[in-house]
Each structure stands twice: as structure tokens, then as C-alpha cells.
Amino acid sequence: MSATEAIQIPHLGGSNIGYRFGRPYDPSLPTLVMVNSFTTSVELYRPQFADEQLSTTANLLAIEPYGHGQTRAAYAQFTYWDTAVAALQVLDALGIPDAFVLGTSQGGWIAARMAMLAPGTVKGIIPLGTSMDFESQRSRELGCWNGVEFCTPAIDALAQPVGDDWVIPTELVDATLAEGMGDDVPDDERAFWHRTHQQNYAGDAGRERLRISSINLRDRDGLHGRLDAVRCPVLWMHGTADRVYSVANAEEEIGLFTGSAKAELRVVEGGQHFLSATHPEVVNAATVEFIDRWK
Known part of the structure; x- marks a missing residue:
């Protein structure tokens, strides 16, 4: 697996977008773009990069959204639409003509945005543990979380400038891990994400990126x-143990893809919200099957 790199694109006044290839790019293979979940980075897809069958089926290309990992922009404000545009510009900058897109949680609705913006580029999307709604009363009635209640305390707490020695509090990391992976996160995995988050969210610029990312999650537009x-x-x-978005919501929303060549919901028994991390064998095998079918 290669190291995370940054590539320059023109969007948002000029941006450097963090990305990682699993292996050197092979133009004879299809490409799978992978878009990570809230506050994580390309490291979320370590189980995908490590999967031999998936790695020989497609070029694996993880791209970090605005506010995440090594991605930076000249403009301080951004939305999920901006990340969708940026990811498409990364493909263009890398000379990749088309791609499948897999997205975990927020990555799922970024994948949908990419497909809307560039139907000639996106060959298929694989949303995982996601929602296509805003933080609506409808979604809560279907068993989804209250994202306003989850995000607002952090948004308020992050409103004031901080010093250079600031890093993201571990309790914020632990709250995200609990929602994403459940209560039984292994100690080494928890420690890994504590370190990774504190590297990515440090100083006042890190505070601001974290705050805007949280605002995006809470205040996003529905699709x-x-x-x-x-x-x-x-x-x-979608996993049955997903604490954030429910299977019932997914069952309703899959029916809204009325223009899709084929729209299928696959329920994963015991699957958590960050499904690519907690149930990679299921996700990877289904992704290989999907790419082989539609490439």
C-alpha cells in the first residue's frame, strides 16, 4: 500500500486533496474510489487495501473529503457537493476516465452526489451504512439517530479559536467510534484512531476543519x-446493528433510485455503521461481485 499523497486541483480556490492508492495504478483494471466516513481518513480502508481479491479486481483509490485527513483548500467553507466535485477532479488529474465509488456513511451520500454530477464517469456506487435524507423528523421516526443532538454540542464547543497545542479531545473520537463501530472497539484500534485523529485535527486550523465537518453533517441538504x-x-x-441510520430508512430510500440501471439493498446481519471496517469480508466480496458485473 502506498503512502497518502496530495494532488492539486482547482476547486475551492485551489485544493490539495489527500488520496492513497492500494497499488500502483493499472489502466487495464477498473477503479474503485473509496470515500471515508466522518472525521476518519484513508486509513478507514485498511481492510480493503489488504484484501487480495479486491486489490486484483480494481485499482483501489481512497480520497479524503474536505475537512478530513490531508485534504486542504484555499477557501475555509465547504460542503459535501464540494467534495463530490473535488473527487471527480482528482480522477481527471490522475488520468482515470471512469470509476466505481464506494462510500461509508457520509461517503455514501458523497458517492451519490458524484453519480449525479458525472453520470458518464461514475459506473456504479456502493453506499454503506448511509442515508440520503437530511437530519429530518422522518428519518428519526424510522429509527435513525438525532444528528442535531449529536453534532450541536461539539459545534458549539469548537466555536472559539484555540492555541497551537490543541488536539481533538479523545472523548469526541470515542463518541464517533461508538456510533461507527459499536461498544467493542479493540484497544489497539481505538488507540490507532486516537493518534490519527489527533494528527489530523490539531491547532486552530484543525479545530476549524473539524467544526465545519460537523456543521456539514448536521446541516446537510437531503437528496x-x-x-x-x-x-x-x-x-x-446496511448493517442491522447500525446505530446511526436504520435498515427501515434504507429500505425506503433504495426505492428512490428510480433512474438507476439496478438499485439493490443488501442487509448485513450484525453489521455496524462503519460497515467497511467492521464487516470487511462481506463488503469486499460483494464489491468484487458488483464490479465484475458492471465493469
């Missing part, structure tokens, strides 16, 4: 009225 613009096939995988 229900736009989903008929997704033309490519969709494989949505």
Missing part, C-alpha cells in the same frame, strides 16, 4: 428529490 438523476447501478449495504 430525495435528486436521486432519480442517478443512472448507474447502486448496491447499498
Whole structure:
């Protein structure tokens, strides 16, 4: 697996986008873009990079959203639409003509945005443990979390400038890990994410990126009225133990992809919210099958 690099694109006044290839790019293979979940980085996809069958099926290319990992922009404000545009510009800058897109949680709705913006580029999307709604009363009635309650205390706490020695509090990291991976996060995995988050969210610039990322999660726009613009096939995988978004919500929303070549929901028994991390064998095998079918 290669190291994380940054590539320059023009969006948002000029941006450096963090990305990582699993192996050197092979133009004879299809490409799978992987977009990580809230506050994580390309390291979320270590289980995918380590999978031999997936790695020989497609070029694995993890791209970090605005506010995450090594991605930086000249403009301080950004939305999920900006990340969708940026990811497409990364493909163009790397000379990759088309790709499948897998996204975990927020990565799922970024994948959908990419498919809407560039139907000729995105060959299929694989949303994992996600939602296509805003933080609505409808979604809460279907068993999804209250993202406003989860995000607002952190947004308020991060409102004031901090010194150079500031790092993200571990309790914020632990709250995200609990929602994403459940209560039984191994000690070494927890320690890994404590270190990684504190490297990525340090100083006042790190505080600001974390705050805007949290605002994006809480205040995002819903996609229900736009989903008929997704033309490519969709494989949505959702875990029964997902604390954030419910299977019932996924069951409703998969039916909104009315323009898709084929839209399928696959329920994963015991799967957590960060499904690519907690159930990689299931996700990887289904992804190989999906790419082989639609490449």
C-alpha cells in the first residue's frame, strides 16, 4: 500500500486533496474510489487495501473529503457537493476516465452526489451504512439517530479559536467510534484512531476543519428529490446493528433510485455503521461481485 499523497486541483480556490492508492495504478483494471466516513481518513480502508481479491479486481483509490485527513483548500467553507466535485477532479488529474465509488456513511451520500454530477464517469456506487435524507423528523421516526443532538454540542464547543497545542479531545473520537463501530472497539484500534485523529485535527486550523465537518453533517441538504438523476447501478449495504441510520430508512430510500440501471439493498446481519471496517469480508466480496458485473 502506498503512502497518502496530495494532488492539486482547482476547486475551492485551489485544493490539495489527500488520496492513497492500494497499488500502483493499472489502466487495464477498473477503479474503485473509496470515500471515508466522518472525521476518519484513508486509513478507514485498511481492510480493503489488504484484501487480495479486491486489490486484483480494481485499482483501489481512497480520497479524503474536505475537512478530513490531508485534504486542504484555499477557501475555509465547504460542503459535501464540494467534495463530490473535488473527487471527480482528482480522477481527471490522475488520468482515470471512469470509476466505481464506494462510500461509508457520509461517503455514501458523497458517492451519490458524484453519480449525479458525472453520470458518464461514475459506473456504479456502493453506499454503506448511509442515508440520503437530511437530519429530518422522518428519518428519526424510522429509527435513525438525532444528528442535531449529536453534532450541536461539539459545534458549539469548537466555536472559539484555540492555541497551537490543541488536539481533538479523545472523548469526541470515542463518541464517533461508538456510533461507527459499536461498544467493542479493540484497544489497539481505538488507540490507532486516537493518534490519527489527533494528527489530523490539531491547532486552530484543525479545530476549524473539524467544526465545519460537523456543521456539514448536521446541516446537510437531503437528496430525495435528486436521486432519480442517478443512472448507474447502486448496491447499498446496511448493517442491522447500525446505530446511526436504520435498515427501515434504507429500505425506503433504495426505492428512490428510480433512474438507476439496478438499485439493490443488501442487509448485513450484525453489521455496524462503519460497515467497511467492521464487516470487511462481506463488503469486499460483494464489491468484487458488483464490479465484475458492471465493469
